[in-house]
Amino acid sequence: MDFTYTETQDMIRDTLARFLGDTYDFETRQKFINSDSGRDPAIWTALAQELGMLGAPFAEEHGGLGGGALENAIVMEELGKVIAIEPYLPTVVIAGGALKAVGGAQADAMIPEIIAGSAIIAFAYAEPQGRYDLANLRTTAKKDGAGYVLNGHKGVVYAAPWATHLLVTARTGGGHRDRDGVSLFLIDANLPGIVRRDYPTVDGSRASEIYFENVAIPGDALLGGEGTGLPLIEQIVDEATVAVCAEATGVMQKLHEGTLEYTQQRKQFGVPIAKFQVLQHRMVDMFMEVEQARSMTIMGTLKLGLPANERMAAVSAAKAKVARGANFVGQNAIQTHGGIGITQELAIGHYFKRATMIEGQFGSHDYHMDRYERITLAE
Amino acid sequence: MDMEFSPEDLAFQQEVRQFIAENYPADLRDKQDEGEEMSKEDFLAWHKILYKKGWIAPAWPVEYGGTGWTPTQRFIWSEETARADCIRLMPFGLAMVGPVIYTFGTPEQKAHFLPRILSGEDWWCQGYSEPGSGSDLASLRTTAVADGDDYIVNGQKTWTTLAQHADWGFFLVRTDKEAKQQEGISFLLIDMKSPGITVRPIITLGGEHEVNEVWLEDVRVPQSQRVYEENKGWTCAKFLLAHERTGIAGVAASKRGIEKVKAIARTELDGDKPLLANAFFKRKVAELEVDLAALEFTELRSLAGPNANRGPGPESSLLKIKGSEIQQRLTELSLEAVGHYGAPYFRGFGEGDNEHPIGPDYAHRAAPTYFNMRKTTIYGGSNEIQRNIIAKMVLGL
Numbered sequence A: 001m002d003f004t005y006t007e008t009q010d011m012i013r014d015t016l017a018r019f020l021g022d023t024y025d026f027e028t029r030q031k032f033i034n035s036d037s038g039r040d041p042a043i044w045t046a047l048a049q050e051l052g053m054l055g056a057p058f059a060e061e062h063g064g065l066g067g068g069a070l071e072n073a074i075v076m077e078e079l080g081k082v083i084a085i086e087p088y089l090p091t092v093v094i095a096g097g098a099l100k101a102v103g104g105a106q107a108d109a110m111i112p113e114i115i116a117g118s119a120i121i122a123f124a125y126a127e128p129q130g131r132y133d134l135a136n137l138r139t140t141a142k143k144d145g146a147g148y149v150l151n152g153h154k155g156v157v158y159a160a161p162w163a164t165h166l167l168v169t170a171r172t173g174g175g176h177r178d179r180d181g182v183s184l185f186l187i188d189a190n191l192p193g194i195v196r197r198d199y200p201t202v203d204g205s206r207a208s209e210i211y212f213e214n215v216a217i218p219g220d221a222l223l224g225g226e227g228t229g230l231p232l233i234e235q236i237v238d239e240a241t242v243a244v245c246a247e248a249t250g251v252m253q254k255l256h257e258g259t260l261e262y263t264q265q266r267k268q269f270g271v272p273i274a275k276f277q278v279l280q281h282r283m284v285d286m287f288m289e290v291e292q293a294r295s296m297t298i299m300g301t302l303k304l305g306l307p308a309n310e311r312m313a314a315v316s317a318a319k320a321k322v323a324r325g326a327n328f329v330g331q332n333a334i335q336t337h338g339g340i341g342i343t344q345e346l347a348i349g350h351y352f353k354r355a356t357m358i359e360g361q362f363g364s365h366d367y368h369m370d371r372y373e374r375i376t377l378a379e
Numbered sequence B: 001m002d003m004e005f006s007p008e009d010l011a012f013q014q015e016v017r018q019f020i021a022e023n024y025p026a027d028l029r030d031k032q033d034e035g036e037e038m039s040k041e042d043f044l045a046w047h048k049i050l051y052k053k054g055w056i057a058p059a060w061p062v063e064y065g066g067t068g069w070t071p072t073q074r075f076i077w078s079e080e081t082a083r084a085d086c087i088r089l090m091p092f093g094l095a096m097v098g099p100v101i102y103t104f105g106t107p108e109q110k111a112h113f114l115p116r117i118l119s120g121e122d123w124w125c126q127g128y129s130e131p132g133s134g135s136d137l138a139s140l141r142t143t144a145v146a147d148g149d150d151y152i153v154n155g156q157k158t159w160t161t162l163a164q165h166a167d168w169g170f171f172l173v174r175t176d177k178e179a180k181q182q183e184g185i186s187f188l189l190i191d192m193k194s195p196g197i198t199v200r201p202i203i204t205l206g207g208e209h210e211v212n213e214v215w216l217e218d219v220r221v222p223q224s225q226r227v228y229e230e231n232k233g234w235t236c237a238k239f240l241l242a243h244e245r246t247g248i249a250g251v252a253a254s255k256r257g258i259e260k261v262k263a264i265a266r267t268e269l270d271g272d273k274p275l276l277a278n279a280f281f282k283r284k285v286a287e288l289e290v291d292l293a294a295l296e297f298t299e300l301r302s303l304a305g306p307n308a309n310r311g312p313g314p315e316s317s318l319l320k321i322k323g324s325e326i327q328q329r330l331t332e333l334s335l336e337a338v339g340h341y342g343a344p345y346f347r348g349f350g351e352g353d354n355e356h357p358i359g360p361d362y363a364h365r366a367a368p369t370y371f372n373m374r375k376t377t378i379y380g381g382s383n384e385i386q387r388n389i390i391a392k393m394v395l396g397l
């Protein structure tokens, strides 16, 4: 057994950490997330072109670094440490993951664009009635000649305001919660009939409500088989789920470090508050949650290649544990900071917000415990 | 022992219910339903209606304008106002400085300030905390130096809730630097329009302007505005911190909160069923109800118990700890219930610029409220400090 990183993996982490250290301090982040567009496009370009980071999980023949899920986890953890809003998750992990799985002409065409930073892809999968069920879809894609006509409403699509493309789940058949009849499409974000309502999110990113009104899409927008897309969607969402666990690990580490640092400086009753045993024990508990989040992320990541049931059980175990941990570490970071912790001015609260959103992303603690039980404890 | 309301209590409950139904302002209700931020006028609108009715200060002695209600009637009152979602009355005048003034103040102070607190003419704020003095309140450094009939006050206060609206503030200041910490503090009433006072906003995590920094530079305050003896302000401070026993637990509001969470979870879908049919979610709601019942009956025991007519004791710490934890769990359940729609930020890009809600209309306040309510275990003496109080005062450790 060997949990050490390879030289390339170390290089990815160090390069990215150094770059983010130089470009992504908290004040700079606040400046651009509060700007009209909500981002600084130069960062994405630099991640692609100067660092080659958007190629981390892709094959060398597409211009990538030849990595996979572990490399994604390394990148996501570093992005978490600076609460970056860069759309690495939907573009590289999710859309990239789908393209890698499908291969062929679609992958050959799009992956180089992702690596070059010229494509930003948002993942439009959630619907208002669907909660975390990936098959619960009312969006439809009806066959129309060689292509399809798309209709429906997708909610809270992160990064959609910046996207050049959308990865969309839709029904090509079946009833609204059937496993069969689900398809995955990669489409141009600016097709006629796509209506977007953009807004900021509480964790500093941007998202949209997207309405598809008789959007004509070409036949080759379909990724994988028609009506049999759910297993592929579940696989890429599992990859995405461990990727946010990795991000959470970075976020939680910073929440913990920030709290350690603050309590050693802040004096009350004539001593640094870190001297109060009740706070010490709490910070120890936070530390244990951070370490277990890291362990579970690694476990989930390493099991992504297993057969579906084993993979899903591992990912759900990881996400459930990380969701609880993020909740505990986030809340206690704020509590231990006292009043200053609830101000917008301090970074700690913004880490807390991201940690809070991660709790529910791709399924809450309860959702994943339920999925875990269904797989592992079925009678 | 019994827990039934008497026929008189039930009649009182009817009277209260009817009064609220007939008098609570409809436009205020609309604003609340829309989740809009409340203005000073909004807070004062309900205050003035209650003042006219003579119901503004149920906790005060009758001679100063109280209602003379029994503890049970006061309990009914807080239940009914919470049930009807009435806007909360600002505690700083009615629940905090008012009782200090009628307990420790001079006849002149009572005659001048109490009627103005009741009528809502003066909006009060609380100037206790300082950047270096939070939990360790007695270490405060803002100084008041005697100068003829006045004090000259210098220092900085922080976390001053809604000071941007305040006409008056009650401040703890140091009048003797040589004395032991608690013994050199005085309790001053300061006109917030005095020259030398600057109020600066602090924006909190949910995006609200609720707290402020208050700077005092050579502020001249007549000594006649000191309550109680010089250097004995700590007595007033402690009295005030423990005073408001009813209401501190927030039982009635949390009961109402549970109803709201249930309403959301009946509307939100989980598969083909409402979220409230989900066994995990339902269990969390039920556990919260059980914990709330435990809090409620602990509060009722403390209201009706042998200490009922003594000043509130350290048991108020228990109510604060458990009440605030329940309030936070409620906001956590709401956020969980709204799923993806917790993420849209409901404010627009500009300051004070509200976007129309995205997603269901009960969703857009879920995340800001969750973030905002982290304060409840921090303010009013953090829950760690409350536990220290119980350890020392109740358990004798």
Ligand SMILES: Cc1cc2nc3c(=O)[nH]c(=O)nc-3n(C[C@H](O)[C@H](O)[C@H](O)COP(=O)(O)OP(=O)(O)OC[C@H]3O[C@@H](n4cnc5c(N)ncnc54)[C@H](O)[C@@H]3O)c2cc1C
Residues within 6 Å of the ligand: none
């Ligand atoms: C089943 C069992 C088997 C054992 N086997 C062995 C053995 O084979 N050989 C051997 O040598 N010993 C053995 N022990 C003894 C064991 O190591 C001691 O019980 C242990 O070190 C605790 O000491 P104590 O029982 O005196 O509790 P105490 O030291 O009196 O502690 C009482 C409580 O106070 C807490 N406490 C103490 N100090 C602090 C502090 N500074 N901060 C916070 N909390 C504190 C403790 O955590 C504990 O909860 C065994 C004990 C048990 C129960």
Ligand SMILES: Cc1cc2nc3c(=O)[nH]c(=O)nc-3n(C[C@H](O)[C@H](O)[C@H](O)COP(=O)(O)OP(=O)(O)OC[C@H]3O[C@@H](n4cnc5c(N)ncnc54)[C@H](O)[C@@H]3O)c2cc1C
Residues within 6 Å of the ligand: A266, A268, A269, A273, A276, A278, A279, A335, A336, A337, A338, A339, A340, A342, B125, B126, B127, B128, B129, B131, B133, B134, B135, B136, B158, B159, B160, B161, B162, B211, B375, B378, B379, B380, B381, B382, B383, B384, B385, B388
């Ligand atoms: C929303 C809000 C509104 C407020 N409104 C007002 C107001 O109107 N007027 C006013 O005067 N103040 C107000 N406050 C201030 C409030 O009373 C203080 O925030 C509170 O007393 C905690 O002080 P602090 O923030 O400096 O935290 P600190 O005292 O720095 O505490 C930081 C952490 O250390 C813990 N800690 C400190 N000492 C100990 C100890 N001995 N043992 C164990 N743990 C300890 C605390 O519990 C906390 O978790 C408000 C605060 C908030 C958040």
